[in-house]
Amino acid sequence: MSERYGGYDAEDGVGEPTGEAADWYRQGVQLLEAGDPAAAAQLLTKVAQKTPDSAPVLEALARAHFDGGLYEQAVESFAQLAHVSPDDDYAQFGWGLAAAKLGQMDVAVEHLSAAAAMRPEIRHYANALRAARSTLREQTGKKGLADT
Numbered sequence: 001m002s003e004r005y006g007g008y009d010a011e012d013g014v015g016e017p018t019g020e021a022a023d024w025y026r027q028g029v030q031l032l033e034a035g036d037p038a039a040a041a042q043l044l045t046k047v048a049q050k051t052p053d054s055a056p057v058l059e060a061l062a063r064a065h066f067d068g069g070l071y072e073q074a075v076e077s078f079a080q081l082a083h084v085s086p087d088d089d090y091a092q093f094g095w096g097l098a099a100a101k102l103g104q105m106d107v108a109v110e111h112l113s114a115a116a117a118m119r120p121e122i123r124h125y126a127n128a129l130r131a132a133r134s135t136l137r138e139q140t141g142k143k144g145l146a147d148t
Helices: 021-033 037-050 055-067 071-084 089-101 105-118 123-140
Strands: none
Touching (some): 021 037, 021 055, 037 055, 055 071, 055 089, 071 089, 071 105, 105 123
16 A cells, blocks of 8 residues: 655655654654654665755664664664764764664674763663673674673
C-alpha cells in the first residue's frame, strides 16, 4: 500500500516532497514511529541532503536505518551524527550497536565505551558494552579493547 506524505510517495520514493525540509522531517519521523523505517529512511535521506548538519535529522535517519536493518548505513549515519555533535552519547551508542550488528566488535566496544563514559547512569549503555566486550573476547580470544 502506497502512502503519500506531502506529495512524496513513501513506498517507492518517487518525486520530491512538497513543503519545507522541516515538514519532511516531521513526516519522516511519523513514518518511523508508524513502523515504516524504510519509507522514513527514504524521506529522511532527502532531508539530510538539504540539512546535512542537523543533529535531529541525522539521528532520525540513523534510527530509520538501524530499525530497517540497514546497519552499514546506520553506522555511517551515527558516525555523521557524532561528527556533527561530538558530545551526543546516543550517537556513540547507536554507532556501537550498529557496528555490533555488523560483527565489528572492536568498533562496537570503542563507541559503546564512549557512550557509557558520557552517561554512566544509563544502564543499557553499560549492558550493551558488557555484551560487546564478551563477544569480542569470544571472537578474538584477545584482551586489549575488550578488557579496557
